[in-house]
Amino acid sequence: MTSLMKSAPRRMMVSALALSLFAGAAQAETLRWARVADALTLDPHSQNEGPTSTLLHHIYETLVRRDIDGSLKPRLATEWAIHADDPTIWVLKLREGVTFHDGSAFTAEDVVFSLDRVRHESSGFRALHSAVTGATAIDDYTVHIQMAGPSPLYVQNLTNFFIMDSGWAAANDVLVPQNFAAGEENFAVRNTNGTGSYKLVSRDPEVRTVLAAFDGHWAQTPPVTEIIYTPIAEAATRVAALLSGEVDVVQDVPVQDIARLQQTDGITVATGPENRNIFFSYDQVSPKLASANVEDNPFSHPEIREAMALALDRDAIQQVVMRGQSQPSAAPLPPFVNGWREDLNAYGAPDYDRANALVRGIYPDGFSVDLHCPNDRYLNDEAICQAFVGMLGRIGITANLISQSRSLHFPLIERWETDFYLLGWGVPTFDSAYVFNFLVHTREEGYGSFNGARYANAELDAQIESLATMTDLEARNALIAQIWDKVMEDRVFLNVHNQLLAYAVRDGINLPVHPENQPSMADVTFNN
Amino acid sequence: MLAYIIRRVVQSVLVMLAVALVAFALFRYVGDPIYAMVGQETSLEDRAALRDALGLNDPFVVQFIRFVGNAVQGEFGISYRLQQPVMELILSRLPATLELALVSGVVAFVFGVAAGVYTALRRRGAISTAIMTVSLIGVSLPTFLIGVLLIWLFAVELQWLPSFGRGETVVLPWGWETGFLTPSGQMSLILPAITLGLYQMTLIMRLVRAEMLEVLRTDYIKFARARGLSNRAVHFGHALKNTMVPVITITGLQLGSIIAFAIITETVFQWPGVGALFINSVRAVDVPVMSAYLVLIALIFVIINLIVDLLYYAVDPRLRIERGGVRH
Numbered sequence: 014m015t016s017l018m019k020s021a022p023r024r025m026m027v028s029a030l031a032l033s034l035f036a037g038a039a040q041a042e043t044l045r046w047a048r049v050a051d052a053l054t055l056d057p058h059s060q061n062e063g064p065t066s067t068l069l070h071h072i073y074e075t076l077v078r079r080d081i082d083g084s085l086k087p088r089l090a091t092e093w094a095i096h097a098d099d100p101t102i103w104v105l106k107l108r109e110g111v112t113f114h115d116g117s118a119f120t121a122e123d124v125v126f127s128l129d130r131v132r133h134e135s136s137g138f139r140a141l142h143s144a145v146t147g148a149t150a151i152d153d154y155t156v157h158i159q160m161a162g163p164s165p166l167y168v169q170n171l172t173n174f175f176i177m178d179s180g181w182a183a184a185n186d187v188l189v190p191q192n193f194a195a196g197e198e199n200f201a202v203r204n205t206n207g208t209g210s211y212k213l214v215s216r217d218p219e220v221r222t223v224l225a226a227f228d229g230h231w232a233q234t235p236p237v238t239e240i241i242y243t244p245i246a247e248a249a250t251r252v253a254a255l256l257s258g259e260v261d262v263v264q265d266v267p268v269q270d271i272a273r274l275q276q277t278d279g280i281t282v283a284t285g286p287e288n289r290n291i292f293f294s295y296d297q298v299s300p301k302l303a304s305a306n307v308e309d310n311p312f313s314h315p316e317i318r319e320a321m322a323l324a325l326d327r328d329a330i331q332q333v334v335m336r337g338q339s340q341p342s343a344a345p346l347p348p349f350v351n352g353w354r355e356d357l358n359a360y361g362a363p364d365y366d367r368a369n370a371l372v373r374g375i376y377p378d379g380f381s382v383d384l385h386c387p388n389d390r391y392l393n394d395e396a397i398c399q400a401f402v403g404m405l406g407r408i409g410i411t412a413n414l415i416s417q418s419r420s421l422h423f424p425l426i427e428r429w430e431t432d433f434y435l436l437g438w439g440v441p442t443f444d445s446a447y448v449f450n451f452l453v454h455t456r457e458e459g460y461g462s463f464n465g466a467r468y469a470n471a472e473l474d475a476q477i478e479s480l481a482t483m484t485d486l487e488a489r490n491a492l493i494a495q496i497w498d499k500v501m502e503d504r505v506f507l508n509v510h511n512q513l514l515a516y517a518v519r520d521g522i523n524l525p526v527h528p529e530n531q532p533s534m535a536d537v538t539f540n541n
Numbered sequence: 542m543l544a545y546i547i548r549r550v551v552q553s554v555l556v557m558l559a560v561a562l563v564a565f566a567l568f569r570y571v572g573d574p575i576y577a578m579v580g581q582e583t584s585l586e587d588r589a590a591l592r593d594a595l596g597l598n599d600p601f602v603v604q605f606i607r608f609v610g611n612a613v614q615g616e617f618g619i620s621y622r623l624q625q626p627v628m629e630l631i632l633s634r635l636p637a638t639l640e641l642a643l644v645s646g647v648v649a650f651v652f653g654v655a656a657g658v659y660t661a662l663r664r665r666g667a668i669s670t671a672i673m674t675v676s677l678i679g680v681s682l683p684t685f686l687i688g689v690l691l692i693w694l695f696a697v698e699l700q701w702l703p704s705f706g707r708g709e710t711v712v713l714p715w716g717w718e719t720g721f722l723t724p725s726g727q728m729s730l731i732l733p734a735i736t737l738g739l740y741q742m743t744l745i746m747r748l749v750r751a752e753m754l755e756v757l758r759t760d761y762i763k764f765a766r767a768r769g770l771s772n773r774a775v776h777f778g779h780a781l782k783n784t785m786v787p788v789i790t791i792t793g794l795q796l797g798s799i800i801a802f803a804i805i806t807e808t809v810f811q812w813p814g815v816g817a818l819f820i821n822s823v824r825a826v827d828v829p830v831m832s833a834y835l836v837l838i839a840l841i842f843v844i845i846n847l848i849v850d851l852l853y854y855a856v857d858p859r860l861r862i863e864r865g866g867v868r869h
Contacts, residue, residue, distance in 0.1 A: 050821075054624045061580025134590075140582035191624045202624045218623055219821065220706070220813040245705050245811045246821070249689050253704045257696045389824065420572025420826045427585065439581075451581070462585045 043239040044522075044534055047251055048264035051219045051244040056201040057175035058130050059190040061137035066173045067531045068242065071224055073175035073207035076105060076124070077168060081525050083349035083443055085168065089119065089176055089208065093168050100163040100484055107154040111231045113178045114205070114212045121150030126179035128158065133189045141170040143459070144481075163482040165489075169442040172529070181206040210235055210535040219244055235535040255280065255517055262524060264532065266515040268338050268392055274517050284338065284515045285526030289439040290345040291391055292508040293321075293384075293401065294452075295432060298467035302432040304383035304413070311380050311410075312433070316371045318504040323368035324404045327360055330509060334396045339510035344501060345438060345448065347511050349528060352445030352493040357501065368408040379409025385434040386414060387422040392512050398435055401509075426465035434465055437512070441529065445493045449477040453500055468505050549850070553843040558609070560839040564832055565605045573597075574621050574826035595621075608832060618829040622822060627829045631815055631837060636717050637707055638807070638814030642799040644730055645738030650792055653742040657749025658781060661757070672746070679743035688736040688809035695732060703729050705811035737806040741795045748791055752784035786857050793849035797842045 052068035053060045070078075076090035089108050096102035111119035125148045132142050144167060148158045160167060182188055187201040205213045210232070211224035224240040243260065245251040248267040254260045256277065266274065266282065275282045295312040296302060302310050311317045327341035340348070344357035372379060386398035395416045402412045412433065425431040440447045454460040454477050455469040476496055483489040500506070514526050521540040524532055574597070575588050592598055596607065611618065617627035656676075660669040679687075696704035708725030710718045720726030756762060757780055765775045804816035811817070815834060822830035 053622055056624070059624065060578070061582070062577075134587075137579050137583070140580065140584055140587065143584075191619075198619065198625050217813070218625070219817070243706065243811070246817070247809050247811065250692060250705050250809055250811055253689075253692045253697050257700055257704050259696075259704060418572055418824070420574065420576055420824075421570075423576045424573045427588070456585075458586070459584050462583075462588075463581065 041238050042236055042539065043241060044237045044262060044537060045241045045243065045260040046262045046264065046534060047243050047245045047254055047260040049244065049246055049248075049251070051222070051242075054191065054202045055205050055213070055216070056187070056190050056199055057177060057207070058127070058133070058136045058138055059199075059202075061141075061173070063530060064244075068222065069175055069207075070209070070531055070533055071211045071240065071535065072205045072209045072213055073177070074209050075174050076107075076171045076176065079172045079443075079527075079529055079531070081527060083528050085172070089124075090171075095163075095165065095484070096157070100165075101160045103158040103160065103164070103167055105156045105158065107156065108231060109154055111208050112229050113181065113208050114227055114229075115178070115181060116229070117178055117180055119176070119178075119208055120153045121156045123176055123179050124148065124156045125150050126182065127174070127176045130177065130182070130189060131174055135190045137190075138173065141174070163484060165484050165486075166442060166444055166446065166481070169444060172441065176208065177201075178206050210533075211240060214239075235537070236539055237534050237537050240534050252517075255519070258519075261519050261522060262534075262537075263517045264530075266517045268336055268515075271338060271515050271517075272336065279520050280517055281520055281522075282515055282517045283524065283526050284513050286340055286347060286349070286528060287439075287512040287514040287530055288347045288350070288441070288443075288528045289391070289437050289512045290342070290347060290508055291339075291394070291397065291435065291437045291510055291512060292345045292506045293325075293433065293435055294466045294506050295434075296429075296465070296467050297503075297505075298469060299432075302382060303430075304432050305380055306382075307376060307380045311376065311382065314375055315504070316375060318507075320368040320371035320408055321405065321410070322504060322507055323361075323364045323371070324408045324410075325401060325507060325509070326363040326404055327509060328362075329404075330397055330400050334393050334400050335510070335513075338392070338513045338515065340513065341510040343508055344497065345452075345506045345508040346445065346497075347440060347528070350440045350443050350445060352490070352497060354494065354497070357497060363404070365407050372409045376409065379411065381411035381413060382433050383431070384412040384414050385422060385425055385431040386416040387419045387435065388416040390419040390422070391435075391437045394435060394437075397509060426463060429465065429467060431465060436463065436465065438463070439529075445497065446477065446480040449473075449480070449496060449500075453477065453496070453505060466505055468503070470499070470503075473499060546847070549847050553840075553847070556843055557836055557839045561609060561612070561832065561836055562605060564835040565601065565608065568826075568828050568831065569601065571823065571828075571831075572826045574828060577825035577827075578621055612833075612836065617833040620822070620827055620830050622825040622827040622830070627833045630818065630830065631833055632716075633718070634813060634815045634818050636719060637812060638800060638803055638816060640720060641730065641733055641737060641803060641806070641812060641814060642796065645734040645736075646741070646792070646796050646799055648734055649738035649741035649745055649795070653745030654749050654781075654788070656742075657746040658753060658776070660746070661750045661753035662776060664754075676743040676746055679739040680747075684736060684740065684805045685809060687739060688732070688806060691732045691736060692809070702732050704732075707813055733806050733810040733812050736809070737799055737803055741792075741799060744795065745788060745792060748788055749784055752787060753780055756780045756783050786853065789852050790849060793845050793852070797845045800841055801838045 048064065050064045052065040053062055054065060057069050057073045074089050076088060077085045078088045080086045089111060090105045091108050092106040094104050096104050107121060113119060128145065128148045131138050132145060144160050144164045146159045146161050148156055151157055185200045187199055191199040191202060203216060210227055210230050212227045214223040214225050216222045222242040226234050226238040245254060251263055252270050255263045271282055274280050297312040299310050301308065305311055331337060331339045331341050341360065342358040343360040346353050346357060384398055384402060386395055388395040398414055398416060402414050405412045426434060426436065438448065438452060450460055451463045453468060453473060454464065455474050456464050473496060476492055480489060480492060514530055516524055516526055518524050523538045575591055579588065579591065596604060620627050620630055623630060656672050660672055663669050692704045695702045706729060707720045708729035709723040710720050710726055711722045712718050720730060762775060762780060765779050803814060804820050806812065807814045807816040808820055818830065819834045
C-alpha cells in the first residue's frame with residue numbers, strides 16, 4: 014500500500030516529463046517480443062500457420078481484420094457487401110491513399126492479383142477461397158469478387174488474406190507462392206513489400222526479426238516504433254528471458270507458469286479465451302472396432318456414449334490438469350462464434366454409478382479400446398487424455414493410451430485408423446458452419462476431412478450444405494441451432510474445454526489477448 | 542600412410558551411405574509432413590496431391606535412391622518448413638554450433654586435464670575432494686537441468702549473463718558468422734559452453750586422474766625419480782604424456798558428440814545452431830533437413846575419427862614402429 018502511494022506521484026511526474034519532452038513527436042519505443050516459434054516464411058500466401066500469419070499481419074495487411082471481441086473491422090477494405098442484383102458477387106470498397114513500403118500506390122489491381130496468387134495450387138490458404146471463380150477491378154478502389162454461388166460468409170475468410178503489390182511481385186518474379194517441386198527459393202520468402210504498420214529491417218530465421226514503424230502508413234504511427242521478434246522454443250528459457258528483462262512480451266506462456274508470473278513483481282499476465290476447443294470423438298458407425306476387445310462397436314450404443322459423457326469430469330481436468338486455465342463446456346464451440354448458446358455450453362456433474370450401470374448393462378465385463386492422443390499440439394493434450402483414461406477406468410472401460418507427435422496423430426484421423434481420439438478445433442470464420450463442414454458432414458469431396466467419427470447423416474448433410482448459400486440470417490441461425498441439437502443428441506463429440514491464452518508482459522505495457530492468438534504490436538499502449 | 546587414408550575415405554563413404562539408409566528407414570516412422578505444411582481447411586484431395594508432388598508416396602527405395610543421387614551432386618532440396626535451400630540453411634547455422642562446440646571442447650579439455658592431474662597428484666587434499674564431489678554433479682545431472690539452473694542463477698537472479706541467443710554477431714569475409722568478436726557474443730557463449738562441456742570435462746578429468754594414478758605406480762616413474770629428475774619433469778614429461786593416448790581418443794570422440802548432441806543445449810539456450818535446426822525439423826517432419834543433417838553429422842564423426850587415428854601416430858611411437866615392422 015505504501016509503495017503504491019509512494020510511486021503514484023513519481024509516475025505522474027515521469028509521464029508529465031515524457032509529455033513535455035515528446036509532445037507532438039513520436040516517442041521511440043522498442044518492444045522485444047518472444048514466442049515459441051518463428052514465422053516459417055514471409056511469403057504471405059504460402060503457409061497457413063499461426064505464428065507465420067501473426068508476424069505477417071505487422072508487415073502486410075488484410076482487407077478486413079478480426080477485432081479483439083471477434084467482430085470484423087475495416088482494414089484495407091472500408092466497406093463490403095453482397096451485390097444488390099447478384100447474390101454471387103461480393104463488392105469491396107477499398108481504402109484510398111494507401112501506399113506500399115516501396116512507395117507504390119495500393120489499388121484494386123493489387124487485390125485482384127493477390128486473390129489469384131492465394132488461389133494458386135502452391136498456396137496454403139487456397140481452401141479458404143475455393144468458392145471464388147474470379148475477381149475484377151471495377152475502378153481503382155472497387156473490386157467485384159465472383160463466387161461460384163451465393164456465399165454470404167465469404168468475407169469471414171478474408172482475415173488472413175494478405176494483399177501484395179502486383180508490380181513488386183512481377184518485378185521480383187514471385188507471381189506464385191513457393192513451389193516445393195521446383196527446388197528453388199522464392200524471393201518473397203525473405204523479402205517483403207506490404208502496406209502494414211511495420212517495415213522489415215532484418216531477418217535471421219529462428220533467431221531475430223526486426224521491424225520498424227512505416228512512416229507512410231495510412232493510420233497514425235503506433236506507440237511501438239520498433240519490434241524485435243525472437244522465437245524461444247524452450248518454455249523455461251522463454252519465461253527466464255522475461256524475468257531477466259531481456260524481452261518485454263512473451264506470447265506463449267506455459268500453463269504451469271501463469272500463477273507464478275502473476276505473483277511476480279513487474280510482470281502482468283493477461284488471459285483470454287482462445288478460439289480452440291479440445292474434445293474427444295469416436296467411431297460410432299463401423300460394425301466392429303479394430304482396437305476393441307468386443308465383437309461389436311461399443312460406441313454405436315447411445316448408452317455407452319452417454320456413460321462416457323457422465324464419466325468425464327471436466328471440472329477436475331480444469332483444476333488439476335489445466336490449473337484453472339480453461340473454459341469447460343459441453344459443445345465444441347467457443348463462446349464468440351455464431352451459433353453458440355448457453356444451453357450448448359451447460360454440462361452436468363459426473364455420475365460414475367449411473368455410468369457404470371450403463372456400461373455393465375451392455376458389457377458385464379466392460380471393454381477395452383485404444384485412445385489416440387497428440388502430445389505436442391494442444392495445451393497439456395497428453396495429460397488430458399491420461400486424466401480421462403483414469404475416469405473411464407472407473408466405469409469399466411479400459412482405454413489404452415497411445416500418445417504421439419501430431420505428425421503421426423493427425424494422419425490416423427485422416428485415414429480412419431483410430432477408433433477413439435482427441436482433437437482440437439478452432440473456428441477462424443467465427444461461424445458454426447465451419448465446424449459442421451469439417452467435422453460433421455459425411456466425408457466426401459470437400460467435406461468432412463476431419464470427421465474421424467465416420468459420422469454420416471444425409472439429412473444433416475443437406476442442411477449443412479444449404480448453410481453456405483442462405484442469405485436470410487434469421488432462418489440460417491435457426492437451422493444452425495437445429496443442426497447443433499442433432500449433433501449434441503447423437504453425441505458426435507465429447508467436448509472437454511475451450512483453451513485459454515495467456516500473454517505475459519512487463520508492467521506498463523498493455524496487450525489485450527486476441528481470440529485468434531494474433532496480437533498486433535501496433536495495438537500496444539504504454540501506461541507511463 | 543596415403544593408402545591408409547584412402548582406405549579410411551572408402552570406409553567413410555560406406556558409413557555415410559549406411560547412415561543415410563538408416564535415417565531414411567526411420568523417417569517413415571516420424572510422421573506425415575503435410576500436416577505441418579498446410580492449414581486445417583485443406584481438403585483431402587489437395588493433401589494427397591501435395592504428397593504426390595513431394596514424392597512421399599513413392600516406394601522407400603525410390604525415395605532413397607533419389608536422395609543419394611541428389612546428395613552426390615550437393616543438392617539437398619528445399620526445406621519443407623522454412624522454404625530455403627537445405628544446404629544454405631545448415632551452412633548458415635554451422636558456425637554457431639562449431640564455435641560453441643570448440644569453446645566447450647577446449648574448456649572441457651584444459652580444465653579436465655588440469656583438474657585430473659591435480660587430483661591425481663594431491664589425492665587426499667581438501668580441494669581434490671571438493672573437485673571430485675563437484676564432478677559427480679557434472680556426470681549425474683542431465684544437461685537440460687544444468688542449463689536451466691545456470692540460466693536461473695546467472696541470468697534471472699544475478700542478471701550477469703544473457704539467458705538465450707547468441708548476442709551480436711559479425712559476418713567474416715568468407716560468410717562465417719562469428720560471435721567471438723562482440724562483447725555480447727562472448728557473454729552469450731559462457732553459459733551454453735559450460736552446460737555443453739561440463740559432462741565432457743568431468744569425464745576427461747576422471748580419465749586423466751585414473752590413468753595418472755596407474756602410470757605413477759609403474760617402474761619407469763620410479764626409475765625416473767631415482768635418476769633425480771624434478772617432480773615437474775616426472776609428472777608432466779613422463780607421467781602425463783603416457784596418459785594421453787586414451788585421453789585423446791575420448792576427447793576426439795567426445796568432440797563429435799559435442800557437435801552432434803549440442804541439440805539439448807541449443808534448445809535450452811535458443812542457440813541458433815544446427816542442433817536446434819534439427820530438432821525443429823523433426824517436429825515438423827522436415828525430411829530434407831533431417832536427412833542432410835544426419836549425413837553431415839556422420840561426416841563430422843568420420844573426419845574426427847580419422848584425425849584421432851592420425852594423432853595416435855604422433856603421440857605413440859610404438860604404433861609407428863609396428864606399422865613399419867609390417868611393411869618390411
